[in-house]
Amino acid sequence: MSGVAPSQSARHRIIAALLAASDAIAAILLAADLLVVVGSVLLRFLFNAPVEWADDVARGLMVGSSFFGAASALARSENAGVAFFIDRLPAGVRRVVDSVAALLMTVIAGYVAYNALKLGGLTTGQTTGAGLPLELTFYPMGVGALFMTIFAAELFCTRPLGDMIAGAVATAAIVALYLAWDFVAPDSVPSSGTLMLAGFFLTLFGGLPIGFALALAALTFIWVEGTLPGVIFAQQMARGIDNFVLLAIPFFILVGYLMEANGMSVRLIALLQRAVGHMRGGLNVVMVTSMVLFSGISGSKMADVAAVGSVLIPAARRSKQNPGGAVALLAASAVMAETIPPCINLIILGFVANLSIGGLFVAGVLPAGLMALALIAVSIVFGKPRASVAEVEAQTPMSGLWSGAIASFGLIFMIFAGFKSGFATATEISAFAAVYAIVIGSLVFRELSLKNAGHSFVQAATRSGLVLFIVAAAQSLAFVLTLQQVPHAVGEMMLSMSGAHGTWLFMLLSIAVLIVMGSVLEGAAALIIFGPLLLPVAIKLGVNPLHFGVVLVISMGIGLFAPPLGLGLYGACLIGNVPIEQTVKPILGYLGLLFLCLLVIAFVPAISTALPQAFGY
Structure with missing residues (x-):
């Protein structure tokens, strides 16, 4: 036991340091966004000198700030979800459901992080309309999603070992059941749209935060169909919030x-x-x-x-x-x-x-x-x-x-x-x-005071990250629904x-x-x-x-x-x-x-x- 407590303490210190870094990055990006927008308006109005790259920079900063803010919100368990139904489950079942939700959040966030970073690599050398490197939008998004993945994994790992195992087994059993059904009787398997809808409502009523339930619905379609690359998912999430408005x-x-x-x-x-x-x-x-x-x-x-x-x-x-x-x-x-x-x-x-x-x-x-x-x-x-x-x-x-x-x-x-x-x-x-x-x-x-102002920027970045992550996830689902x-x-x-x-x-x-x-x-x-x-x-x-x-x-x-x-x-x-x-x-x-x-x-x-x-x- 003497080796366990120091290990947990070190892990908690690492998570606390990562959370502080996520807060700081989200707040700094938001502050930089504020300076860019105000500066561009003043230059345009006072000196008739519009800054052509201001909109592109502002949008890129917002995408990065949103994902780091969403990561901080996840670390503090502030993500909104429907708890009405799971609150009425027996305690043992509730713990397993919560473990499944934490595991799904880890998988979804990791998928976003991997594909956003991959998309950054694929767009290297490409530029925005104002001539700025396009990958500067996707790399911050990917790193923010990576922070989100770590925080989601921490939420999963803080649970008792038995609950973690039960959650992993339950998730694997659902996937195995689908694969076995598809192998034995592929003609009778529900369509990807039906599975997407069923998965969305099951996970939503199971307490999965709304942004992740929306993202999982889109991913269900992508995984079942198998025709769309994962980078399309990340691209649609970025597109959902990459707008100056x-x-x-x-x-x-x-x-x-x-x-x-x-x-x-x-x-x-x-x-x-x-x-x-x-x-x-x-x-x-x-x-x-x-x-x-x-x-x-x-x-x-x-x-x-x-x-x-x-x-x-x-x-x-x-x-x-x-x-x-x-x-x-x-x-x-x-x-x-x-x-x-x-x-x-x-x-x-x-x-x-x-x-x-x-x-x-x-x-x-x-x-x-x-x-x-x-x-x-x-x-x-x-x-x-x-x-x-x-x-x-x-x-x-x-x-x-x-x-x-x-x-x-x-x-x-x-x-x-x-x-x-x-x-x-x-x-x-x-x-x-x-x-x-x-x-x-x-x-x-x-x-x-400077401290209060800094705290306000952190709170705003976190809250807006929550909202904009939902917007980003909803855009990925809207793309699938349109298809x-x-x-x-x-x-x-x-x-x-x-x-x-x-x-x-x-x-x-x-x-x-x-x-x-x-x-x-x-x-x-x-x-x-x-x-x-x-x-x-x-x-x-x-x-x-x-x-x-x-x-x-x-x-x-x-x-x-x-x-x-x-x-x-x-x-x-x-x-x-x-x-x-x-x-x-x-x-x-x-x-x-x-x-x-x-x-x-x-x-x-x-x-x-x-x-x-x-x-x-």
């Missing part, structure tokens, strides 16, 4: 973390408490309005939930309010905020469905306003009387509150003015928003159904699909898969694409926060430190209200189209 995701997530670190979040929420905190249901009104404002700044829903929930859930406890109800309202407010610009899911939908991101931003404002008013009305009607919330009075001096509010509204003004003026794209505006948050926190509030002509088949089916029963049926079916799949999948993955499938059908039926995009995003948001599978609801419960069972009853009431609002938005298109038409979209 998607850079807005890490930058807006960074803004959210910087706001939390520089004191802007606390000041703004405290001011709202002073303004409306003592009216009937005032704390709940503060929660909804806080989500409205923060969603217009950071773009990241979980960053918004963390910023608002970390302040107001403790306040709800102090005021003797049911914390389960407070978390439920927090989650419902996050659904409402799904269409408040600069929402990341609007950016993703605009990218995958080739829609105007600025147009989607404008189209989402009035629908969000309708839902916000509904939540505020319910909060006031069913809220506690004014006297019972006296305990939650903000203690921050007023002298420090207005500065935070002015700084926050300045950030909102920058975002909207940038879009309307055409000064910069969504990505470039998000970069300037991050710089603004750094300047305000370090020079005006003097609360953003199988699934989008065409789905479109034809829904067109025929809608032709017989009217556009209203198509709209209801689309809402149902996105609610269900938004609950099963992480929000971005549901939009990436179903947005390009459904949008062409909507356009053929004469539905305004911006209006339909808003309906899809709200539907996905309802599913994302719906019990029992909604991952967003689990995240809100973790932030509020409340068991999910305490939130089920109140969240169903709030989601029912939002669903009614969604039906109004879906069947009254002017709510979504009036502002885009006024602004020329």
